Amino acid sequence: MSIGVKVVERPIEQTSYVRATLTGMKHTLKHIFQEKVTTQYPEEKESISKRWRGTHRMLTTEDGKAKCVACGLCPTVCPANCIKLVPGEDEKGNRYPLLFEIDEFRCIFCGYCQEVCPEEAIHVGRHYENSEYSREGFVYDLERLMAQTHPVCEMWDPADPRGE
Amino acid sequence: MTAPVLALLQITGPTTEPHFGVWFLATIIKLIVVFTVYMVSAALLTLAERKISAWIQDRHGPNRVGGRSGILQPIADGVKNFVKEETYPDAANLPLFILAPVLSFIPALIAWAVIPFAAPWGSKWGIIEMVLAPMPIGFLFILAISSLGVYGIVIAGWSSNNKYALLGGLRSSAQMISYEISMGMATIPVLLLAGNVSMSQIVNQQAFETWNVINLTVAFLIFLVAAFAETNRLPFDLPEAESELIAGYHSEYSAMKFSLFFIAEYCNMVTASALMATLFFGGWDIPFTLWDNLAPHTFLKTILTLVAFALKTGFFLFLYMWIRWTLPRFRYDQLMSLGWKIMLPLALTYIVVIAGAVVLLEALGFARGSWPFHLGLAMINLAGVVILFMILDRGRLVSPAYSRLDRRDLAKLRAVSATPIAPPLSETGD
Numbered sequence: 085m086s087i088g089v090k091v092v093e094r095p096i097e098q099t100s101y102v103r104a105t106l107t108g109m110k111h112t113l114k115h116i117f118q119e120k121v122t123t124q125y126p127e128e129k130e131s132i133s134k135r136w137r138g139t140h141r142m143l144t145t146e147d148g149k150a151k152c153v154a155c156g157l158c159p160t161v162c163p164a165n166c167i168k169l170v171p172g173e174d175e176k177g178n179r180y181p182l183l184f185e186i187d188e189f190r191c192i193f194c195g196y197c198q199e200v201c202p203e204e205a206i207h208v209g210r211h212y213e214n215s216e217y218s219r220e221g222f223v224y225d226l227e228r229l230m231a232q233t234h235p236v237c238e239m240w241d242p243a244d245p246r247g248e
Numbered sequence: 249m250t251a252p253v254l255a256l257l258q259i260t261g262p263t264t265e266p267h268f269g270v271w272f273l274a275t276i277i278k279l280i281v282v283f284t285v286y287m288v289s290a291a292l293l294t295l296a297e298r299k300i301s302a303w304i305q306d307r308h309g310p311n312r313v314g315g316r317s318g319i320l321q322p323i324a325d326g327v328k329n330f331v332k333e334e335t336y337p338d339a340a341n342l343p344l345f346i347l348a349p350v351l352s353f354i355p356a357l358i359a360w361a362v363i364p365f366a367a368p369w370g371s372k373w374g375i376i377e378m379v380l381a382p383m384p385i386g387f388l389f390i391l392a393i394s395s396l397g398v399y400g401i402v403i404a405g406w407s408s409n410n411k412y413a414l415l416g417g418l419r420s421s422a423q424m425i426s427y428e429i430s431m432g433m434a435t436i437p438v439l440l441l442a443g444n445v446s447m448s449q450i451v452n453q454q455a456f457e458t459w460n461v462i463n464l465t466v467a468f469l470i471f472l473v474a475a476f477a478e479t480n481r482l483p484f485d486l487p488e489a490e491s492e493l494i495a496g497y498h499s500e501y502s503a504m505k506f507s508l509f510f511i512a513e514y515c516n517m518v519t520a521s522a523l524m525a526t527l528f529f530g531g532w533d534i535p536f537t538l539w540d541n542l543a544p545h546t547f548l549k550t551i552l553t554l555v556a557f558a559l560k561t562g563f564f565l566f567l568y569m570w571i572r573w574t575l576p577r578f579r580y581d582q583l584m585s586l587g588w589k590i591m592l593p594l595a596l597t598y599i600v601v602i603a604g605a606v607v608l609l610e611a612l613g614f615a616r617g618s619w620p621f622h623l624g625l626a627m628i629n630l631a632g633v634v635i636l637f638m639i640l641d642r643g644r645l646v647s648p649a650y651s652r653l654d655r656r657d658l659a660k661l662r663a664v665s666a667t668p669i670a671p672p673l674s675e676t677g678d
Contacts, residue, residue, distance in 0.1 A: 100641045105575060112574045116303040124308075 134238045137195040137208040140186050141236055142229035150230055151205035154181040158197035158206055166190035167197060184226040189219060195237060207236035266374025274376045282380060286360060290514040291322035293565060297514075300569045332503035337408060340500065344407035349501065349508035352400025356515035359393045362386040363522045364448050366532050366554035370545035378532075378550060379448065386447035387439065390523065391432055394478065397516065398424040401480075401487060401497045404509070408500035416496025419580065420487030423477055426587035427484075431474035433595035434467045437602040438527050441625075451531035455541045457617050461528040463625045465633050466598050468528040470591055475520040477587065480513065481568055483575040484583060521564035525557060532557040594636070601632060 097103065123130055143151050154171035166189075172182035195208045211234035216222055266274065295310065295318060302309030314320030336342060366378035383389055398421050405417015438460050439445055442453040454460055461468050477484040488496035498509045525531060532553035534540045540549050540556075578586070605628045606616070614621040 102637060102640050108574045109570060112304045112570060115306055116300070118306055120303075120308050121306045122308050124311075 136210040137193045137237050138211045139209050141207050141209045141232040151203045152181050154179045157200045161196045161200045164190045164192045186224050188222040209234045209236050270373040293514045295321050301573050304573045329507040335502045337500050339409040341407040344403050348400050348404035349505045353508045353512040355393050355396040356512045359519045362389050365557050366550045369550040384446050387445040405497040412493040413497050416487045416493045427474040427477035430591035430595045434470035436599045437464045437467045454530040455533040458622050459530045470595050479516040482572040483578050521561045524564050525560035529560050
C-alpha cells in the first residue's frame, strides 16, 4: 500500500465477497431463462436502413441501356479512386461509357458517386452479402453493375432528416 | 462359448456373495458400461458447458450440428480434433510431451473406480455391488489418485519448453497441493461420523442417519471450494489463465493431445461432483425413505438409485458451470492466501469442533446415530455456519484492491507519510 493513498472505508455490503458472489449467481441464473438476443443470421436478417450504402448498382433506361452518359463526375469525386471510366461517343453524338468498372474492394461506400451523378445512373445499394473466390471478382464491370437487382440507397433528404 | 460362461454363472440367491465367475463377469460388464457412460457424459458436458455459457450470456449456443439442441456437436469436435495436425515443438522433450496428456487423463478415470453409483442389485447369481472396485480403503484411494493428476499438468508445462506453459505448470502444482490439504481435511469430519473410509459405508451411514451436508455444512463448503481448485476450474483456473498465460500448460498442445487435457478436465469435474454427492449428499440414496436401502435389493431400486445419483452429480456439474460463468478469476496471491490462510485453518478448526461435538454428545448420553445426536450435531454445525458467514462477510476474504486496512497500520502509514524523509529541496535551485 503506497503512502498517502486515500483509503476509502466502504460499507460491508460493498466489500463482502460472499454477498457479491451470491448476487452474481442469482443474476446469471436469471439470464439462463431470459429470452435470447441472437439473430440466427443466414435464416433471419436484421433489417437495414433505407440509407444503407452497399454494393453498387447501375440503373438502366427502358430499352435496357445504362443511364450513364460518361460525364466523368463519379471518378472525379471518388475519394478511393475505385471507379474506372473510359467515355465513348456514338454517331449521334451521345456519350456512353466504353468501360465502366468499380473495384468494390477499394470502394469505401461513401456514396458520393450516387450524389454527384446527374443522370441518377450509378447508385449504392441496400445490399451487403458479397463473396468471391478471387480479388479480381470484386471488380464489377458495367454488365455486372446493371445486372444487380437489390434496392438502391435513398439519399438523405434535408426536408425529412429522419427518413420518416 | 456359452458352456464355460454358464458354468461360471452359478446361481446362489439374491442375498449371498456371488461366485467368483459371476463377480468377474459382472465387473467386466460394469467396467465397460461405466467407462462408456463416463466418456459419453464427458463429451456431452463439453456441449452442456457451451450451452450453459451461451444461455447465461443470452445466446443460443451450438445449434447447427444435430438440430437446434446441437446434440452432435461433441462428435463434430471429436472428428475435428482427430484430423487436426499434431504439432511437436522443436525444443520440447518429446517423450514427456507425449506422456503428459495421458498422465493427466488416466487418474481422472481411475478415481471413479471406488465411487458407488447405485444400490447393490440382489440378482439370482448373488448380490452385485454397483461400484467398480468395492475397496475397503475407498476414500484414501481417491485422495491418492486425485493427487496424481497434477503430474500430468506439471510435466506438460515443463516438457513444452515454453515459459507460459512452465508458469502454468508451476501454478497448478502450487495450487493443487495447497488445496488438496484442505480437501483432505474437509473430509475428516465425514470419516469421523462414518467411522470408516469405505465409500459404501459412508453412503450407508448417510442413508440410515442424515446426509452429511446437514451435519457438516462447513466441511462441505470447504470441499466444494477445494474441488473447484483441484479441477482447475474458474474461479481457480490459474494454470490455464488465457489472458495471462495464453493457455498455460497446454499452450503447445494441439489436436488429440489437447483434446485429452480437455476431456481430463471434464472427467475430473464428473469425479469431483460424484464425490461431493457421495460424501455430503448421500451418494445414491433417495432422500426421505429407507425403501431403497433395505432388502430385497431389486433391479428397480438399482435403477432408481442410479437416477438419484445421476441427478445429484448433475446438479454439481451444473453448479460448476454456473459458477464458471459467474465469477472472474482470482489473483494468484488471493488464491494462495485463501487456500493457506482461510481454508486450511478453517478445516483444521472444524475437525476439532466436530470431534469435540461428537465426544460431547456421546458424553451427554446420546448414542451415535440416534436422532438427538444428529440434532445436536446439526445445531452445533448451524452455529458454526452462522459464525463462519459473519466472519467471511467482513470484506477481507480475498484481499480485494480496496481491502480495508487495519486501523493500526493506517495510523502508522499516516505517521510515516507525515514525517519528512529528507530535507525539503530548495526552491531557488535549478
